[in-house]
Amino acid sequence: MVIPLVVGVDGSESSLEAVDWAVDEAARHTVPLHLIHAAAPGQDASGLITAASERAGKGAAGVRLSSEVLRDDAASALVGEGHKAFALVLGPRGRGELPGLLLGSVGLAVAARAHCPVIVVRGSPxxxxxxxxxxxxxxxxxxxxxxxxxxxxxxxxxxxxxxxxxxxxxxxxxxxxxxxxxxxxxxxxxxxxxxxxxxxxxxxxxxxxxxxxxxxxxxxxxxxxxxxxxxxxxxxxxxxxxxxxxxxxxxxxxxxxxxxxxxxxxxxxxxxx
Structure with a gap:
């Protein structure tokens, strides 16, 4: 079984840019791409994860793509996925966080707890x-x-x-x-x-x-x-x-x-x- 490259998606522009970057990375390494979104119980996140999957699919020629909504806090969900991931990919800031925040709280928590490489997609286009x-x-x-x-x-x-x-x-x-x-x-x-x-x-x-x-x-x-x-x-x-x-x-x-x-x-x- 080939372990996937996992991307955390929360609907923010930085997380969608991370998805774009991860599509190319998965293609380079010929590994599957798995998008996850963490949502509270009862919260409908189907539209968010579907939109992210459609965006990934446009550039994912030849990349096996899957997605999942996990009922957990974002950091714990990502760290859990990291046990069986090629790497975890995140945007530098999460949805709803302060515009001036350099690295979101979820990203920092994941980087400190993950069992696999953590990639924060920073920088200019x-x-x-x-x-x-x-x-x-x-x-x-x-x-x-x-x-x-x-x-x-x-x-x-x-x-x-x-x-x-x-x-x-x-x-x-x-x-x-x-x-x-x-x-x-x-x-x-x-x-x-x-x-x-x-x-x-x-x-x-x-x-x-x-x-x-x-x-x-x-x-x-x-x-x-x-x-x-x-x-x-x-x-x-x-x-x-x-x-x-x-x-x-x-x-x-x-x-x-x-x-x-x-x-x-x-x-x-x-x-x-």
């Missing part, structure tokens, strides 16, 4: 239409980015576009006070040279997708700014998120929050395996 030919992925030191890098490499492969892997780093505070006798990372056995972080993260995926062009960017400075600047010329930004230890859900740190709210293009949060 140019970014949503995939006109830049570039996928950007943020790479951390350690294994926290492995799933994100794998997802990003696969995206670049099916889109036949460039993959830009970005690793941002900062020298330890002590290095600012007095010069080190060699590279600072040579004195810190738990840290690797920044370029090696990228090489190690990309080694496996590069073998799996040898035809994908990969550009490595090592940036000294804040990761949030480095990723935002790279994403300004990208069709998709991919970041990882670690799982919580004490309770279910993901550790959405400051970088994830900032990008979910402000990324200039569609952004994907990929849970760590």
């Amino acid at each position: 140019e970014h949503r239409a995939g006109r830049f030919g570039r996928v950007v992925v943020g790479v951390e030191d350690g294994q926290g980015s492995d799933a994100a890098v794998e997802f990003a490499c696969r995206e670049a492969h099916v889109r036949r576009c460039e993959l830009v892997a970005v690793h941002a780093w900062s020298a330890p505070l002590g290095a600012l006070a007095e010069p080190l006798p060699g590279p600072w990372y040579a004195l810190e056995t738990h840290r690797r040279p920044p370029a090696q972080v990228l090489d190690d993260a990309l080694r496996g995926p590069a073998k799996q997708y040898p035809d994908t062009t990969v550009t490595r960017r090592v940036v000294e400075g804040a990761a949030r700014r480095a990723l935002w600047e790279a994403a300004a010329g990208a069709d998709l930004l991919v970041v990882g998120a670690g799982r919580r230890h004490a309770r279910p859900g993901l550790q959405l740190g400051l970088i994830n929050h900032a990008l979910l709210h402000h990324a200039p293009c569609p952004v994907v949060v990929v849970p760590q395996r």
Whole structure:
């Protein structure tokens, strides 16, 4: 059984734009597209989900399409569907939420609780239409980015576009006070040279997708700014998120929050395996 790409629909324009984006994404990956709408018991949502399905059907040539109304709150419904989804796709703002809200409350709750990648379809029509030919992925030191890098490499492969892997780093505070006798990372056995972080993260995926062009960017400075600047010329930004230890859900740190709210293009949060 092929698991579907799931889109949350609430009738807002941003959710319908997410449907448009998801149609193309499902076609790229040859997976079914499943639209869901969460409604309170007794609420008639047939017109809303039918309209969204008709819109998807106009551009879904070759994509198997289905829809469903779930009687649950929106966040819980989407998180539940995420157990059996290729990814969850959302618009940045929900129906009835404040116009100035950067990311809706449902989107943030889903991104923090989902068991599969969550895609928030942000950005201008140019970014949503995939006109830049570039996928950007943020790479951390350690294994926290492995799933994100794998997802990003696969995206670049099916889109036949460039993959830009970005690793941002900062020298330890002590290095600012007095010069080190060699590279600072040579004195810190738990840290690797920044370029090696990228090489190690990309080694496996590069073998799996040898035809994908990969550009490595090592940036000294804040990761949030480095990723935002790279994403300004990208069709998709991919970041990882670690799982919580004490309770279910993901550790959405400051970088994830900032990008979910402000990324200039569609952004994907990929849970760590």
